Amino acid sequence: MNHQPTRRETLRYFASTAFGAFALSGCASLSRSPKPSGPPNIIYIMSDDHASHAISAYGSKLNQTPNLDRLAKQGMRFTQCFCTNSLCGPSRATLLTGKYSHMNGYTVNDRKFDGAQQTFPKLLQQAGYQTAMIGKWHLGSTPTGFDFFSYMPGQGRYIDPEFVDMDGQKRVTKGYITDIITDKVINYLDTRDKTKPFCLLYHHKAPHREWTPDAKHANLYDNIDLPEPPTFNDDYANRASPARSTDMTIAKSLTKTDVKADPPPGLTPEQLKQWKYQRFIKDYCRVIASLDDNIGRLLDYLDKTGLADNTIVIYTSDNGFFLGDHGWFDKRFMYEESLHVPFIVRYPGHIKPSSVTNAFALNVDFAPTFLDYADAPIPKDMQGRSLRRVFESNNTPTDWRKSIYYHYYEYPGPHKVQPHYGVRTDRYKLIYYNTVNEWELFDLQTDPHELKSVYNDPAYAAIRSQLESELNRLRTDLKDTAP
Ligand SMILES: [Ca+2]
Structure with a gap:
């Protein structure tokens, strides 16, 4: 999988594409001046x-x-x-x-x-x-x-x-x-x-x-509210435990240095979270x-x-x-x-x-x-x-x-995110939290916001097995032997 194309292969591939043929034949509309060589x-x-x-x-x-x-x-x-x-x-x-x-x-x-x-x-x-x-x-x-x-x-x-x-x-x-x-x-x-x-x-x-x-942009957005994302009030249900145990929430983890002011008095917890997010x-x-x-x-x-x-x-x-x-x-x-x-x-x-x-x-x-x-x-x-x-x-x-391989290590670090590794394909993502021995599987087509792990859903048993094999293959190929 690590085959690197030679320059000749690259040129051949380039020439085989419609754009490549066009570009190699003169590239007229892309050129503004004779190209420097080298x-x-x-x-x-x-x-x-x-x-x-x-x-x-x-x-x-x-x-x-x-x-x-x-x-x-x-x-x-x-x-x-x-x-x-x-x-x-x-x-x-x-x-x-x-x-x-x-x-x-x-x-x-x-x-x-x-x-x-x-x-x-x-x-x-x-x-x-x-x-x-x-x-x-x-x-x-x-x-x-x-x-x-x-x-x-x-x-x-x-x-x-x-x-x-x-x-x-x-x-x-x-x-x-x-x-x-x-x-x-x-x-x-x-x-x-x-x-x-x-x-x-x-x-x-x-x-x-x-x-x-900076001073030039300090008042940008002063008179408007920026939109909250669709998962702003995620309750972390239907997933492995690490999402529930972080220290990186808008509601609780932003400091006064981050938001640079004291909140107005009398806000409900929900309003306080909204205020912090805007700041x-x-x-x-x-x-x-x-x-x-x-x-x-x-x-x-x-x-x-x-x-x-x-x-x-x-x-x-x-x-x-x-x-x-x-x-x-x-x-x-x-x-x-x-x-x-x-x-x-x-x-x-x-x-x-x-x-x-x-x-x-x-x-x-x-x-x-x-x-x-x-x-x-x-x-x-x-x-x-x-x-x-x-x-x-x-x-x-x-x-x-x-497919791609990912591996995160730092814990507790400043934000208490459990170490994990995983594989992502165009449609699915499998994550293993190795220190707590928990898994997540997401179907990005039906659940693009990753709110519901289907790891234990029998309907995804075959997909799960394929992803586990792919994860093992990537770890072997990339020589990642950590537990
Ligand atoms: Ca960074």
Whole structure:
């Protein structure tokens, strides 16, 4: 399953598709100017905790994100991109290594990432790229494999953040973090070695807790209420016990730092929960408004400098997020809102504008994808596969994966979500909570909100058995031997 297509196979596949034939025959309507030759630049934009259902290109009912929509309009949007362990640090370690948490050693937050191991930035350097990382790092150790970095220690602060620079010194920059990270990115692009292709990781803190907006967006949504999600009052019946025992509810787990005010007196518990949700979700969307503005600023810069033509631009998030869904904030669970990540990619002349794919993509795929585009060998021990064939065709390749594996470890952590692992197909999801020995099975077609486990329903016995086999197969293939 880890067969990586050669360049020739990729080209053959590309040519066999209607779009490919069209593109290879001249690509007239996609070209704006003669294409620069040589490997593409790569700008990988990753935010922190940005759920795809807070992006208008993904049908958000909450907010507008015109610049992310612009990227989607110029490129391809993935509807089924997933993280493999929905947590900040583990997701970043997976990005760098192309490996699941159990293989790269970074299973839970607040460890030190082993930067001596193989990572894609090091391999890109060997392939002649210059590499840079700007913004949130959150891996405990000093970045390796980068020709340039400037990162915030730990989580970073929204206001007047501190950065660690190449000389190891910490420096405070006055201002708002999302603006500052983007300033640093543009400064890097201006001053980089222009004789080499580059790969830039542009990593935002936004919209991570505690969702502090900038002054420009602080009053957005002041006079309206944002809608509550359909599962806002989930009672966690008909499921395994872990959903009932978390510490991440809107009703009880949001702190005064999160909601930034005292509630009005005399509210009923139901009204208090609604008040807290409005405080949280408005700040979350305000922080995203600044994020979207700044991504627009970068896209404008790429247009103005002509870099847009030979640069792959990706937007994604390290993990999904519950936006009041199931009565929660935060992530961790294998449930849809946390498992899904946005993934939008633009590469003019190579990826069809306004295209949408339902192919399953995983964050283990990102490293192999970058290496594929750099024409660098993809190491056999990377566990993902290059997405290039998906990017450059209109159809999911026939040999593409039909299921995905997920494994979450951190407990109790700040939110008391029990460890679990599982498998998801296009229609079903099987989850095993290994520490409490409980299972859940969801039929996403009849129960898209995952409110009723059918694990013990005799009607699903055959499906359950198939999914158990598939889960075992994935665990064996991926060498996950944890209990
Ligand atoms: Ca995160």
